[in-house]
Amino acid sequence: MKTLLAHTKEINEQLARYGVKFGIYKDGTFNERLFPFDPVPRQIPEKDYEVLEKGLVQRVTALNKFIYDIYHDKKIVRDGVVPEEFVYRSPGYLAQCEGITPSKEVYSHISGIDLVEGKDNEWYILEDNLRIPSGASYPLIARTICRRCSPETFQRYHVRDNRNYGALLKRTMDYVNTGGINVIFTPGRYNAAYFEHSYLAEQAGAVLAESNDLFVENQTLYYRTSRDPVRVGAVYRRV
Known part of the structure; x- marks a missing residue:
């Protein structure tokens, strides 16, 4: 752990070199800031992690079934x-989605579940973010740089590997793909999450596309190329 602390300056320099930034708008002006890096990791014992993993899988599965029920049978209501008023008065409820079933009945493909550990050493959920939340790329690139700067830390301690995230994202998109390429949608260079979009596209082997790159014809989404348009089968887009 001490070696990781000793490399803090080097790690921050590499984060800056890689352009690991996030953008914010203040007073109508777009500003970019370097991703704040804390060299001291938040440690979660493996036995706690295994319980959390099982619980979160169960929770996200239940949330997907809940959304399906809301737009179909409404048994829970x-x-x-x-x-009933909790559902139909919610700003997240979309009447246009009534009766619509997405590919493989998956509504939330990427979920961000905010956790906090209480003084009683129990874990609690603060929020369920099911709208393709941003943020995954930052710990991924930070871990990669930490491993490069302080390999002895990862050789000495049993740290769970997260380098397969890109492969997992690709597998998720392939699973719901309706026939075509995978696309990571970005509003553009000045979007707050642009670094994340470009990083995930590279890691998952997907095409990074802006709105002008896409068009719909005969109810099918296409990606413009220098030659013929290419059909899109899955889109990663923050709602």
Whole structure:
């Protein structure tokens, strides 16, 4: 751990060199800032992580089934488990989605579940973010640079490897792909999450596309190329 602390300056310099930034708008002006890096990692014991992993998988599965039910049978409303007004008055409810079933019945493909550990050493959920939340790229690139700057830290301690995230993202997109290429959608260079979009596209082997790169014809989405348009089968887009 001490060696990781000793390399803090070098790690921050490499993060800057790689352009690991996030953007914010303040007073109508776009500003970029370097990703803040803390060399002291938040350690979670393996036994705790295994419990969290199982619980989070169960929770996200249940949330997907909940959304499916809301837009189809509405059993959870009819049975009085969730009050009707909680659903139909929610700004997240879209009447246009009634009866629509996405590919493989998956509504939330990438979920961000905010966790906090209480004083009682129990884990609690603060929020479920199911709208393709941003942020995954920052710990991924930070871990890569930490491993490069302080390999002895990872040789000495049993740190769970996260280098397969790109492969997992590709597998997720392939699973729901309806026939075509995978696309990571970005609003453009001045979007707050542009670094993440470009990084994930590279890691997952997907095409990074802006709105002008895409068009719909006969209810099918296409990606413009210098030659013929290419059909798009899955889009990673923050809602």
